[in-house]
Amino acid sequence: MNTPVTSAHQRPLPDPAIAREWLAAMQLIRRFDERAGELYAAGQIGGFLHLAVGEEATIVGASRALEDRDWLLTTYRAHAHALARGTEPSRVMAELFGRVGGVCHGRGGAMHVTDVERRFLGGFGLVGGHLPVAAGAAMASTYQGRAEVTMCVLGDGATSNGAFAESLNLAAIWNLPVVLVVTRSLGGYAAPGDAAAAAADLVRKAEGFGIKTLACNGMDILDTQAVCAEAVRIARTERRPVLVEATNHRAPTGAMSAAKIKGDKDEVAAWKARDPLAQFGDRLVEVGLLDSSERARIQMQANSSIEQAVSFAGRSPHPAAGSLYDELYVLHGGEPGWYGVDARGTTTQAEVAPHEREVQP
Amino acid sequence: MNTPVTSAHQRPLPDPAIAREWLAAMQLIRRFDERAGELYAAGQIGGFLHLAVGEEATIVGASRALEDRDWLLTTYRAHAHALARGTEPSRVMAELFGRVGGVCHGRGGAMHVTDVERRFLGGFGLVGGHLPVAAGAAMASTYQGRAEVTMCVLGDGATSNGAFAESLNLAAIWNLPVVLVVTRSLGGYAAPGDAAAAAADLVRKAEGFGIKTLACNGMDILDTQAVCAEAVRIARTERRPVLVEATNHRAPTGAMSAAKIKGDKDEVAAWKARDPLAQFGDRLVEVGLLDSSERARIQMQANSSIEQAVSFAGRSPHPAAGSLYDELYVLHGGEPGWYGVDARGTTTQAEVAPHEREVQP
Amino acid sequence: MSTTTLTYREALNQGLREELDRDQRVILIGEDIGLFDGAFKVTKGLLADYGEARIRDTPSAESTAVGLGVGAALVGLRPVVELMTITAALRALDQVLVSAAQTRFASGGQLSVPLVIRTPQGSGHQLGPTHSHSLEAMLLQIPGLLIAAPSTPADAKGLLKTAIRDENPVAFIEHESLYGLKGEVPDGDVLVPFGEAVVRRPGQDITLLGISRGARTAVDAADVLEREHGVSAEVIDPRTLRPLDLPAIIASVQRTNRLVVVEEGWPQGGVGATIAALVQEHAFDHLDAPVLRVTGADAPVGYSRVLERAAQADARAVAAAALKTLGR
Amino acid sequence: MSTTTLTYREALNQGLREELDRDQRVILIGEDIGLFDGAFKVTKGLLADYGEARIRDTPSAESTAVGLGVGAALVGLRPVVELMTITAALRALDQVLVSAAQTRFASGGQLSVPLVIRTPQGSGHQLGPTHSHSLEAMLLQIPGLLIAAPSTPADAKGLLKTAIRDENPVAFIEHESLYGLKGEVPDGDVLVPFGEAVVRRPGQDITLLGISRGARTAVDAADVLEREHGVSAEVIDPRTLRPLDLPAIIASVQRTNRLVVVEEGWPQGGVGATIAALVQEHAFDHLDAPVLRVTGADAPVGYSRVLERAAQADARAVAAAALKTLGR
Numbered sequence A, B: 001m002n003t004p005v006t007s008a009h010q011r012p013l014p015d016p017a018i019a020r021e022w023l024a025a026m027q028l029i030r031r032f033d034e035r036a037g038e039l040y041a042a043g044q045i046g047g048f049l050h051l052a053v054g055e056e057a058t059i060v061g062a063s064r065a066l067e068d069r070d071w072l073l074t075t076y077r078a079h080a081h082a083l084a085r086g087t088e089p090s091r092v093m094a095e096l097f098g099r100v101g102g103v104c105h106g107r108g109g110a111m112h113v114t115d116v117e118r119r120f121l122g123g124f125g126l127v128g129g130h131l132p133v134a135a136g137a138a139m140a141s142t143y144q145g146r147a148e149v150t151m152c153v154l155g156d157g158a159t160s161n162g163a164f165a166e167s168l169n170l171a172a173i174w175n176l177p178v179v180l181v182v183t184r185s186l187g188g189y190a191a192p193g194d195a196a197a198a199a200a201d202l203v204r205k206a207e208g209f210g211i212k213t214l215a216c217n218g219m220d221i222l223d224t225q226a227v228c229a230e231a232v233r234i235a236r237t238e239r240r241p242v243l244v245e246a247t248n249h250r251a252p253t254g255a256m257s258a259a260k261i262k263g264d265k266d267e268v269a270a271w272k273a274r275d276p277l278a279q280f281g282d283r284l285v286e287v288g289l290l291d292s293s294e295r296a297r298i299q300m301q302a303n304s305s306i307e308q309a310v311s312f313a314g315r316s317p318h319p320a321a322g323s324l325y326d327e328l329y330v331l332h333g334g335e336p337g338w339y340g341v342d343a344r345g346t347t348t349q350a351e352v353a354p355h356e357r358e359v360q361p
Numbered sequence C, D: 001m002s003t004t005t006l007t008y009r010e011a012l013n014q015g016l017r018e019e020l021d022r023d024q025r026v027i028l029i030g031e032d033i034g035l036f037d038g039a040f041k042v043t044k045g046l047l048a049d050y051g052e053a054r055i056r057d058t059p060s061a062e063s064t065a066v067g068l069g070v071g072a073a074l075v076g077l078r079p080v081v082e083l084m085t086i087t088a089a090l091r092a093l094d095q096v097l098v099s100a101a102q103t104r105f106a107s108g109g110q111l112s113v114p115l116v117i118r119t120p121q122g123s124g125h126q127l128g129p130t131h132s133h134s135l136e137a138m139l140l141q142i143p144g145l146l147i148a149a150p151s152t153p154a155d156a157k158g159l160l161k162t163a164i165r166d167e168n169p170v171a172f173i174e175h176e177s178l179y180g181l182k183g184e185v186p187d188g189d190v191l192v193p194f195g196e197a198v199v200r201r202p203g204q205d206i207t208l209l210g211i212s213r214g215a216r217t218a219v220d221a222a223d224v225l226e227r228e229h230g231v232s233a234e235v236i237d238p239r240t241l242r243p244l245d246l247p248a249i250i251a252s253v254q255r256t257n258r259l260v261v262v263e264e265g266w267p268q269g270g271v272g273a274t275i276a277a278l279v280q281e282h283a284f285d286h287l288d289a290p291v292l293r294v295t296g297a298d299a300p301v302g303y304s305r306v307l308e309r310a311a312q313a314d315a316r317a318v319a320a321a322a323l324k325t326l327g328r
């Protein structure tokens, strides 16, 4: 079946310590998003903020299929992937605050969160724009004789873009070890015409390019992790591309940037019954792998870690206006600014204060 | 089978008059190409000249599947399609000479030959660039409630471009009445890596987008016409896209711009045995539909029509240098040049003489 | 002439509605313009009122959206294509240049392409380096392509109506930070002609020319100059970049003998550079000082609000440049 | 320093070979660069000599070719991507701007993109409106992207070697009509630094600045001026547009007090406009006449050889502009 909304079967649980770590990672992302949504509403975080509420199982499951040496790229929903990959929440939150303590020093924001030490290449703002970049990374690994795999997470909407077809084609004819994880959204913010029409036959489409395709229930971390691990194994050992379709119900948050779950009662109830974090926690409790106090401790740890992150972010200084031209060129002993001839005779540094936000999509 | 190199079966012949007209059209294109190749070598024709020797059955067969009200778009191999559609050879040849008598007044050249009266929208220079334009034309026909069909001819190389996937996807989800005729080249100028890798599973690829696919022997005008006519019928009556894969052996001309058949003896012999023009003529003679004097007369008519075209083209004046800005904007009573502010203080009109040609791809 | 107070966004929506009502050939094409009312809500309610055949939601396929518009235009329609951001428009630049702008020329005048490509640009909402571009200068390069860049609600509506009726392809550049701006908009069928600059504020001492939101920045700068320095600045808004009302610009400079150009785009290869080059060429002897440009910084726009502001062409910077030009 | 006479094409080929030999991280990516030796035969023989792993033939997928290069660069290679024409490069502009040029900034300096994008441009072979573009000005807009535009075989090789070793993304713009041009090329590992203009011909009366093939046109014009008018023109070739050697240009203008810029690209938003704007800004008091530009016509390049020539910036036009600047 192309479009599972439930897992193929109940997957076995991993070692207790691992299961708890997965739950903790999902919890951390959830809490981060809840707080980030509030701080966005309060004007502390700006720009576009694409939350991941409901995608935690997909994000953590996919990331836990990777080894440290593997490369990861994703869309604008980058903050969550960085957290999954192990980047300190403080440095992610500070990035969303636009501060120098941010992982990109406040230059990139949520959409560009990147952590090269963890081989997380970011954070790409344009729909589908990271696909060829992922193909290139995979090509380089093979060229260098290294058994690394590149994972590229994208949305179903991106599969209508030419970048998808071009990259799939190349990955297929060049046997690139890249795993494409397509988040097929069945809820939340999505272009309905698009999702319905373009992704309905995603598996058929991908197979048309000669790409091996797997599907998973993106709401179930066990299924997602197992299927992605299989995809990674194929990519790593057989040196060829694999596409994983992860079906997903993003929370009915109404807007991409508000974490608060809203919508009508039934919709909310339906989503809550699917909530990947609650589901996984319940399962761990059921099988006796977690008791309720441990569960509460994991939640509290997430809370406190995020509160520390918020506090760190709030204390981290704004970048200096004069640092505008930094980190743009690699200077070969040249001076900053040498590469451009700035025409701006005089730049006054306007006072900086939180400014009102226009209605945004 | 995805890739027929022979026709599925011997197709029945059409009415004698029609069969002769088809042969004459193929002959005209062949002769045009032979002379154009010579004139290109002599420096009378410039730029890139993509000859169609070996593609006559595909070009005429596809075009004879259309009605007058239908729209046609093609690649840079546009001169041949214009001839197939009925544009006077003189106006096509004059275009290749870059003269005002040319169908585009010498502005476009071979790659942009266009004849809007015959609903031939041209002539597109960028690989795959005409695909979305064709989709748009098809969309407009349906919007206007007209049963027109749009045919778009492209090469196999273009199927690796994102434009192909994007346009196919749209054509499929919007049910656009567009017929894509993909010329799958098995010989002549082609990017081998590309053709081999990308087009091998063209049918599977197209069907991945949910597009109905047909295949024909592009060396056989009867098969090509019949299959394209079926595709046009489906597009017209069912209002949905169809892709036709026309397998083709372009002549081993060595370069895209030289009509002279060269290559090693076996290669030439193999191609001659496939020559779509000779094959079709032979068949007409075999079944008694044509005698050798009639065949000679058709050849002579083509020759004389092309000689007239060459003569017309040679006599047609060069565009005036001062007409540089004409036919660029639709002026609303404004003056030519009003839309731009030309910074060029002084323009000397250099003497114009045939200039030497650098080695070109 | 009766007017109504509308936002820039509402004025665009009204202009689209009037043209959709007037001419059945007008259709709208773009990502999320239907069910989502457009990324910036400019097409609000149009799907409900005009139906799927005329308000066409596309997938994420920018180059194809423009090519689609070209094809429809060639076959008799007057499409308006919305691209979500000017950065997305980069992906369509081949179609914009080759299919939209050059087809009339290449066909020897046989074909024309009455197509409007609407796209928002600009910084101001911390959208970071990928979503804050101002790229009108790249489009200005392209002969055959008209460019409108309205800075008021009235011009947004009036220029859009003119664009839709023009037989040439038009890039219609909106500014993301102006969508909420209110202003008086003439009711009914009032068009704003292309190629006619407008004086936003008369003055004698110096000319400030502002492009897109830069026109508003220039007015703010003129206020500062008047209030704080007793300088009388004339503000010109060219409104369309192709055609460009060079005579109006030259006439103003001939009176004031000084010019500062304000744009948000990058300086190298920018619009301001072109205007500076043209003005020194046509009014060399009238210039008492070099034409200065206040542009976006020659760097990406950072996400941090400090960096975003620092990269902008702001009123204080314009005032400072004006004073420098005046030798003060 | 020993030299060999090579064509511009051969010099590029030699430069590629030397870098391929020197550094295993260098790989080549592009349509038809292997089996076909490249559309303009620049990569002749490289597939046979370096193999498929390093000389990678891509399908027709321009944006992906650039994105691929970016990805490979991020993971430790130094890719050189060839785009068949600068018009094809339009399709890759999203990747050039967003992935190649901005990634270092957006990542806060974590990532860098040592990538070279080679692409030919220019008119001269009647390739018609779609294949004759000169679009360096669009690329000049992009902060983060270095631009080299060699006009001699020696610079072709020397700048290409520097480009490949630079840690920043570089757009390397070749000219289709220069591939057959012969010149003396230093043997071995000789680099040409970025940001250093060269005086092609010294002179006192006027400065001519030429970009890409425009540098040669400027030399031709200087010959005409000398021979026919007794005017001594200094010709400057900036060689790289970003970084631009503005000090050298200003210094020359301070001596000659006059400047004509020669480029083949379109005038609006052009490189010449930027240089004119910069020069009047930095050397206003030294200019005895406006900076004039001789550019490609503000129209597509027609296929007809008359129209093609008429659209070009030719030596006679440059000489005429120079004389006008000199008041003659």
Ligand SMILES: Cc1ncc(C[n+]2csc(CCOP(=O)(O)OP(=O)(O)O)c2C)c(N)n1
Pocket (backbone or CB within 6 Å): A050, A125, A126, A127, A154, A155, A156, A157, A158, A159, A183, A185, A189, A190, A191, C031, C060, C084, C085, C088
């Ligand atoms: C080229 C481009 N066009 C438009 C946008 C605006 N945009 C942001 S998110 C989004 C939806 C994309 O849908 P999908 O690919 O399914 O991703 P997901 O649902 O996972 O966010 C769009 C259109 C963009 N980021 N890039």
Ligand SMILES: Cc1ncc(C[n+]2csc(CCOP(=O)(O)OP(=O)(O)O)c2C)c(N)n1
Pocket (backbone or CB within 6 Å): B050, B125, B126, B127, B154, B155, B156, B157, B158, B159, B183, B185, B189, B190, B191, D031, D060, D084, D085, D088
């Ligand atoms: C975007 C673009 N890139 C490169 C070229 C140069 N080019 C001309 S013909 C051709 C081969 C295209 O192959 P295919 O699509 O199979 O067409 P055909 O074999 O029918 O000519 C190429 C690459 C071009 N015209 N447009």
Ligand SMILES: [Mg+2]
Pocket (backbone or CB within 6 Å): A155, A156, A157, A183, A184, A185, A189, A190, A191, A195
């Ligand atoms: Mg989605």
Ligand SMILES: [Mg+2]
Pocket (backbone or CB within 6 Å): B155, B156, B157, B183, B184, B185, B189, B190, B191, B195
């Ligand atoms: Mg082919």
